[in-house]
Amino acid sequence: MPFFVYILFSPYKDKFYIGFTSDLENRITRHNQKSKGFTGTTNDWKIVYSESYSTKFEAMTREKQIKLWKSRSKIQQLINSKD
Template sequence: MEFIVYILFSQTKNRYYIGFTSNIQERIIRHNQKSKGFTGNVNDWKIVYTEKYDSKEEAHKRELQIKSWKSRVKIQDLIDKSIS
């Protein structure tokens, strides 16, 4: 099974969300269903970055690493480097 670390962006919130999943299509649908939680009150989340991992442990470790940065500039830099 493959695991994906992902970064979402909401234009409405002007914020990023970092997570990981084994089913990215299902996960983005759930993020956009206006439910409780950080992503729940808007439904314009778009995937702006992904990384693939072979194990859940590796993906979770990377998710926590990116979240620990607490820096929009550093996250934006990661996204920009993946585009160029």
């Protein structure tokens, strides 16, 4: 079963969200359901980037790496690199 690291973007919040999951489609649907938490206050999240990994550990490690950047421009460069 593959694991995915993904980046979502909310135009309303003008923010990125970084996460990982084994079920990308279901996870994005859950992010767009109004609930508590960072993504729960709006329902306009769109996937703008994803990477696939064969193990949960690899995906978790990559997610942490991207989150540690704390740089919008570096995240934007990663998203643009897929084109």
